[in-house]
Amino acid sequence: AQKVTQAQTEISVVEKEDVTLDCVYETRDTTYYLFWYKQPPSGELVFLIRRNSFDEQNEISGRYSWNFQKSTSSFNFTITASQVVDSAVYFCALSEAAGGYNKLIFGAGTRLAVHP
Amino acid sequence: EAGVAQSPRYKIIEKRQSVAFWCNPISGHATLYWYQQILGQGPKLLIQFQNNGVVDDSQLPKDRFSAERLKGVDSTLKIQPAKLEDSAVYLCASSLDRSSDSEFATEAFFGQGTRLTVV
Numbered sequence: 001a002q003k004v005t006q007a008q009t010e011i012s013v014v015e016k017e018d019v020t021l022d023c024v025y026e027t028r029d030t031t032y033y034l035f036w037y038k039q040p041p042s043g044e045l046v047f048l049i050r051r052n053s054f055d056e057q058n059e060i061s062g063r064y065s066w067n068f069q070k071s072t073s074s075f076n077f078t079i080t081a082s083q084v085v086d087s088a089v090y091f092c093a094l095s096e097a098a099g100g101y102n103k104l105i106f107g108a109g110t111r112l113a114v115h116p
Numbered sequence: 117e118a119g120v121a122q123s124p125r126y127k128i129i130e131k132r133q134s135v136a137f138w139c140n141p142i143s144g145h146a147t148l149y150w151y152q153q154i155l156g157q158g159p160k161l162l163i164q165f166q167n168n169g170v171v172d173d174s175q176l177p178k179d180r181f182s183a184e185r186l187k188g189v190d191s192t193l194k195i196q197p198a199k200l201e202d203s204a205v206y207l208c209a210s211s212l213d214r215s216s217d218s219e220f221a222t223e224a225f226f227g228q229g230t231r232l233t234v235v
Contacts, residue, residue: 035223045226091158101171102213104224106158
């Protein structure tokens with residue numbers, strides 16, 4: 001069965017600090033997809049990034065970067081020079097093809113508070 | 117491009133009453149999901165449709181929850197009768213999921229959700 005664990009429930013940082021959100025997943029599939037979503041106070045889940053299991057190349061997009069390591073089943077997310085607007089709950093999610101369809105499962109989320 | 121539309125945004129009902137939520141996914145999206153998000157928790161998948169067929173409803177409390185997707189487009193989620201523990205945000209999402217494409221799993225786009233309070 002697929003499972004996503006976000007061990008950090010809450011993180012508090014001061015603006016301009018770097019912060020890394022951890023995500024560990026479990027899956028028996030060799031083909032799977034990992035996602036990060038952001039949920040600001042307004043409540044809508046906003047898609048940030050998708051990675052498939054064959055692509056371990058890490059990526060930087062502006063202040064965001066992702067570190068995908070299959071050997072440790074981790075898909076960590078880093079925000080560089082955090083800003084108050086980054087305050088939100090961040091969810092890691094896993095999708096594996098089960099019986100011919102993609103089942104999308106979320107972790108419990110990490111609440112990030114960025115203080116001025 | 118229009119996003120996922122959900123209504124109503126808020127609903128307050130008494131326990132044992134019934135309630136229905138509506139979702140209009142992004143045009144052309146084959147997959148539609150309903151999630152329940154209890155305060156402080158991650159979204160929990162209730163039911164997943166591929167076009168108008170159910171592919172996963174393993175976590176749907178079928179004694180009180182039901183869902184349908186008419187003509188593979190709009191969907192409704194119903195609770196009857198509601199319990200206090202059903203108080204949550206109900207999120208609808210849709211994804212393209214083009215299985216013939218190299219990018220087999222596409223990202224899901226979410227609506228703003230319906231916040232249900234059962235008193």
